[in-house]
Amino acid sequence: MSILITGGTGFIGVGLAHRLVEKGEDVVLFDIAPNSQRAAGIKGNVKIVPGDLKVWPEVMNVVKDNHVTGIFHLGSMLSLPSEENPWASFQTNVAGTMYVLEAARLFNVKRLVFSSTAATYGLGIGEVVTDETLQRPINMYGAGKLYGELLGRFYHRKFGLDFRALRYLAVMGPGVKTMAITQYNAWMVENAALGKPFECFVTRETAIPVIYIKDAIRAAEMLYDAPLEQVGTMCYNISGVSPAQSAGELEKAVKKFIPDARITYKPDRVAMELMQSLPIKVLDDSRARQEWGWQPLYDSYDKVVKDFIQEVKTRPEFYGLT
Ligand SMILES: NC(=O)c1ccc[n+]([C@@H]2O[C@H](COP(=O)([O-])OP(=O)(O)OC[C@H]3O[C@@H](n4cnc5c(N)ncnc54)[C@H](O)[C@@H]3O)[C@@H](O)[C@H]2O)c1
Numbered sequence: 001m002s003i004l005i006t007g008g009t010g011f012i013g014v015g016l017a018h019r020l021v022e023k024g025e026d027v028v029l030f031d032i033a034p035n036s037q038r039a040a041g042i043k044g045n046v047k048i049v050p051g052d053l054k055v056w057p058e059v060m061n062v063v064k065d066n067h068v069t070g071i072f073h074l075g076s077m078l079s080l081p082s083e084e085n086p087w088a089s090f091q092t093n094v095a096g097t098m099y100v101l102e103a104a105r106l107f108n109v110k111r112l113v114f115s116s117t118a119a120t121y122g123l124g125i126g127e128v129v130t131d132e133t134l135q136r137p138i139n140m141y142g143a144g145k146l147y148g149e150l151l152g153r154f155y156h157r158k159f160g161l162d163f164r165a166l167r168y169l170a171v172m173g174p175g176v177k178t179m180a181i182t183q184y185n186a187w188m189v190e191n192a193a194l195g196k197p198f199e200c201f202v203t204r205e206t207a208i209p210v211i212y213i214k215d216a217i218r219a220a221e222m223l224y225d226a227p228l229e230q231v232g233t234m235c236y237n238i239s240g241v242s243p244a245q246s247a248g249e250l251e252k253a254v255k256k257f258i259p260d261a262r263i264t265y266k267p268d269r270v271a272m273e274l275m276q277s278l279p280i281k282v283l284d285d286s287r288a289r290q291e292w293g294w295q296p297l298y299d300s301y302d303k304v305v306k307d308f309i310q311e312v313k314t315r316p317e318f319y320g321l322t
Contacts, residue, residue, distance in 0.1 A: 002026035004068045006053060006100060007075030008046075011176050012115065014038040015217045016072060021045040028066045030059075031075065037320055038175070053096030054088075063103035071112045072220060073100045073148075078178050079119055082141035093144035101155045101163075111162040112152065113224045116235060118169040118283055120146040127281040131237055138277065149235045156234065164223050165235040169283050172304065173213025174312045175319030181274045185210050185250060189305055192254045192261035193312035194321065201268040204248035206275055209283045211240030212298035214307070219294060226292035236288040240296040241304060244281045253301035257309050 003020055007013045008029025020027045021042045028047045029039060039046055047066065051058035053075050062068075075096065082089035097114070104112050119142035120135045137143045152163035170182030174190055184200050185208075191198035211219075219238045223231070251263050288294035298304045316322045 001069045002028050002047075002066045003070045003072070004028045004030060004062060004066065005072045005074060006030045007073075009033075009035040009038055009048065010074060011173070011178065012171060012213065012216055012220070013072070013074045015173075015213055016074075016220055017046055018042055019217055019221060028062065028068065030062045035320070038318075041318065053099065054091040056095075056099040056102075059096070059099040060103050060106070063107045063109065068107065069110050070224065071100065071104055071109055072115075072224070073097065073112060074115045076115065076145075077141070078180055079117075079139060079141040080179050080181070082144065083139055086140040089140050089144055093141070094147050097144075097148040097151060101151060101161065104161055105155060105159050109161070111164070111224065113220055114148055114152055114163065114165040115220070116145045116149050116165045116167045117142060118167050118237065118280060120149065120167065121280070122277075125279065127279055128284060129237065129280050129282065130284040131233055131235070131287045153234060162228060163234065164226075164231055166219055166223055166238045167236065167283075168211060168216055168238055169280065170208050170210045171213055171216045172210045172308075173216075174308060175321060177320070181271050181278075182208050182210070184247060188247070188250055188263060189254055189308045190312060190321070192258045192263065193309040194316075197262035197264070200247055200263060200265045201271045202247055202265075202275055203267045203272065204251070204265050205246050206272075207244035207246040207249075207281060208275070208278065209239050209242035209244045209280060210304070211238060211296065212304045212307070215240045215296045215298050218297070219288070222292060222294060223288075230292045232291055233287045236291075236294075237283050237285045238288055238294065239283040239285045240298055241301060242283050242285070245301055250301050250305070253305040254309075256302065257305060
């Protein structure tokens, strides 16, 4: 019996894998571009299966061959790559999610947690987004993820699959490699901790709710472990530092710990246009709090930055920063 993580050697996936191994689970990591360095510390306890979500037999095989009882479906093309190549994004995020759900149905997987996104909100939203806000995404990534949420609900209703989903906005932590406009948060802290200068590509006033990687992983674990009767809403917003604070506030938090951090601002026009299309200042996660007791441990920039810097300084190899 094992737990499968698709996108398992990615930023969130590999951190989750470490947590599951600590709990004694057998873990299988399925990834199109496996980064075995990130899984080095748990090598003996995980199986890494290179594979492509776009290739349905590879998805079927990884579930069939490993007696998978639970799945965290995190594998995905993120927002900017999806905008650049919507055709591959469709195959990965839409068809790939269908294949994962089909594999779960055919091989009697008990539970599936899916990572969705606040990009499923779009047209007509204001600064506060709740689980009841109308989901009308404006980009390929958000549209694909919304389809995943709705398909999961269908598999639950039609086939009884225990489907659950989390909507993250900006996950920040050390070692992020995938480009996203919200990554200035992580790279500001990471560069300061490594003694490197950072030129921020958004304005000092730009603000977006974030969640620290350790909280993002904990939320996925908590949702997976929650008793079924507590999972009424099924797809949940998840937040950490919300209401949003500005890049300037983050700089202040960094300088409390690293006073000589070299942070400058050179806003990029495209990045700013994209940020302006994302007006969310509060990602309301009260349903997750009420139903299965979600509570972030890192709910201020000070708490996030303190732990982030310590992680970079004490475990740079773990985050691929050496
Ligand atoms: N990081 C964030 O801020 C954020 C925000 C909202 C939602 N999410 C969601 O969380 C999940 C994990 O994101 P992450 O931050 O770890 O990103 P990531 O890019 O680090 O990880 C995604 C992983 O998926 C793999 N992958 C991509 N295409 C694949 C394919 N065709 N077949 C198999 N594997 C494939 C990649 O190789 C990568 O390892 C994603 O579903 C993402 O949409 C992340």
